[in-house]
Amino acid sequence: MLTLVIDNKAYSSWSLRPWVFLRHHGIALTEVRVPLYVGDYKARIAAYSAAARVPVLVDGEITVWESLAILEYLCERVPAARGWPADAAARAHARAISAEMHSGFPSLRQHLSMNMRKVYTWREWPPEVVMDIARVESSWAECRRSFAGAGSGNAGPFLFGAFTAADAMYSPVVWRLHGYSAPVSAATRAYLDAMLALPAMREWQAGAQAEAEVLAQFERET
Ligand SMILES: N[C@@H](CCC(=O)N[C@@H](CS)C(=O)NCC(=O)O)C(=O)O
Incomplete structure (x- = not known):
């Protein structure tokens, strides 16, 4: 099961990118929402990625951060989604x-x-x-x-x-x-x-x- 760490849905343009791809393709995910500026939010994100920014994708032993890198990873991981055009x-x-x-x-x-x-x-x-x-x-x-x-x-x-x-x-x-x-x-x-x-x-x-x-x-x- 993939885990996607995101922050506020109202404001996080970065988090939306991989999330919409995953949900559009019905790819099962565990969503971890860490609201910005609430409590120790930075440490909570850093527990997933040393870059301490969302989104972060965790796939077993593999962690991917940066929204574009996550999408590239998903395109490889789920070829049936045809994430990039065939041509x-x-x-x-x-x-x-x-x-x-x-x-x-x-x-x-x-x-x-x-x-x-x-x-x-x-x-x-x-x-x-x-x-x-x-x-x-x-x-x-x-x-x-x-x-x-x-x-x-x-x-x-x-x-x-x-x-x-x-x-x-x-x-x-x-x-x-x-x-x-x-x-x-x-x-x-x-x-x-x-x-x-x-x-x-x-x-x-x-x-x-x-x-x-x-x-x-x-x-x-x-
Ligand atoms: N280039 C990164 C940008 C990530 C980024 O800036 N995320 C913001 C989302 S609001 C963040 O994690 N902010 C945490 C903070 O400001 O402490 C990506 O594409 O994923």
Whole structure:
């Protein structure tokens, strides 16, 4: 049985990535939730990983941390999930946009922190955030144009047709664009809606709603 250590569902964009992949594929997991800033939370996380950050995946003797490394591990561990696209070009592209997500989009992260209990009517769009969103939208459009849809053999509404690890990597951005009411294209909106309709995303959101902790640094006025 796999164990996934996560923190607050309301706020943890990092934890959502492997969790949504696991739940979407119905992969059995023991979930350990360590709420941020509660008691000795840091020591509790450090008991699983010396990096002392979540998510952490424990599979018997094997421990994996860093959300992208966890997804890579899961793709190998559960080949039936077809975590990466089968086609080599699509797979390389999926890995590239996942790495770009893992290390990039600092303005989006800084200004639009994830809060899965709220939908804001947001009006503050600094130019650097607009640039990050434009890059996300053009990247998603390129995936759909090149690797998904009619004729590609990859039916389905996700970035590469069927749901892949790349969709899991972008799942927090899906909520950010939705949750801050970002003005996006119709194609982006269709992708957001497909992702938000996933039972696994809805389950995470319900978990966020049920949480008691409120952390002011992740809350906004409007
Ligand atoms: N790059 C890491 C980031 C992990 C990370 O920053 N996790 C936050 C989640 S809120 C954390 O563990 N914070 C603990 C703390 O701030 O003490 C990943 O992809 O997993």
